Amino acid sequence: MPPLDPEMFDPACPSSVMPIRIGEKWSAMVLICLEHGPRRFTEIRTPLRGITPKVLTGTLRALERDGLVTRTAYLEIPPRVEYELTPLGRTLLEPIAACRAWAQNHLPQLLEAREAYDHRVSG
Amino acid sequence: MPPLDPEMFDPACPSSVMPIRIGEKWSAMVLICLEHGPRRFTEIRTPLRGITPKVLTGTLRALERDGLVTRTAYLEIPPRVEYELTPLGRTLLEPIAACRAWAQNHLPQLLEAREAYDHRVSG
DNA sequence: GGTACTTGTTACTTCAACGATACTGAGTTA
DNA sequence: TAACTCAGTATCGTTGAAGTAACAAGTACC
Structure with missing residues (x-):
């Protein structure tokens, strides 16, 4: 087995700017709502x-x-605001689906x- | 377009217990190191x-x-500790790869x- | 004797996300 | 005149993740 490449992760790590997180509280769910x-x-x-x-405002x-x-x-009374996926946002649905499928199957x-771990370490 | 199902997300939301986050600082990267x-x-x-x-200890x-x-x-001096993927952990490599691919292509x-947004809102 | 190696631990601090609650503005309805 | 609608703001507090720095234990090497 070869050693790990010390440069395998960019110092300006791309993943650190990823917009959503699997398991993050809201972002992925919002995108799914707009599907x-x-x-x-x-x-x-x-x-x-x-x-x-x-929190929803911040997420959006x-x-x-x-x-x-x-x-x-829309300049109406009462106000109306619509949120919609961009083409870029739509491409994110695919990896999100992969993660949801994983959760579905392995959670x-x-x-x-x-639970077993917690039971071991503290009764 | 039908209205959103109010029950579409479990209140005990599965995603909130997901182990990794796309864009989380370290978990996904650690798993990749163990590939x-x-x-x-x-x-x-x-x-x-x-x-x-x-932080690495906490992540592991x-x-x-x-x-x-x-x-x-291993009970040696100096100490030696090995970390290895379980079969379950290995299944996570797939959705992680999907997310990495997304980042690769769309980041x-x-x-x-x-950048354009930030430029608009604050010059 | 002093230093390095390996795998951590402990104490302290910082920061962003999340959350609870209350409030706004403009018009429309009862 | 009061309540209702919608899309938020404002203020305050909590929580957890992450970071900094220092330290530990046993042996080997110089």
């Missing part, structure tokens, strides 16, 4: 039970900044291991 | 330039807890969008 077309703020908020407007702003979603505000095993 | 066989603490540390021993413990790596300590576009 089938534009959605409104309140509409996204519903399935993400428990997300506060402040981050996704917008990274060119993954667009924000369109029970992971949780079992975790 | 080709068992590695020692210092060996892993080298390509992860900048990781402190405390978390992966061990989740049943993704095993830790084998420049994302960074470009980010």
Whole structure:
């Protein structure tokens, strides 16, 4: 087995700027909500039970900044704002799906291991 | 377009217990280091330039807890400890690869969008 | 005797994400 | 005149991950 290449990870590590994290609280879920077309703020908020407007705003702003979603505000009363996936954002659905599939198939095993470990270390 | 299913995400959200995060600082990189066989603490540390021993220890413990790596300590002087992927940990390499591929192909576009956004909002 | 090697530990600090709660503005409805 | 709608802001507090720095233990090497 050859030694590890000391340069195998870029010092300005690409992964550190990745927009979403598997297991991150909200970003991936927001993108999934937009899968089938534009959605409104309140509409996204519903399935993400428990997300506060402040956090959802922050999440959406981050996704917008990274060119993954667009924000369109209509000058109406009451206000209407629509969020939509960009083509770039849509490409992210694929790796997200791979991760969701992994979770689907292996999460029970992971949780079992975790429980067994916790049981070993502290009764 | 049908409305979003309010139940589409489990309240005990599976993704919130996912062991790695795309873009997380270290977990995915550690798993990748173990791809080709068992590695020692210092060996892993080298390509992860900048990781402190405390953080690497914590990362490895978390992966061990989740049943993704095993830790084998040999009673030698100086001490020798080997970390190795479990079969479960090995299955995670696939979604990680999908995410790395995404980053490889689309990161420049994302960074470009980010720069343009930052330029717009604060000159 | 002093230093290095290996795999960590401990104490302290910093920072960003997350969260709870309350509030805003403009018009429309009851 | 009060309540309601939507898309957020404002303020404050909590939490966890990460970072810094120093230290440890046993043996081998100089």
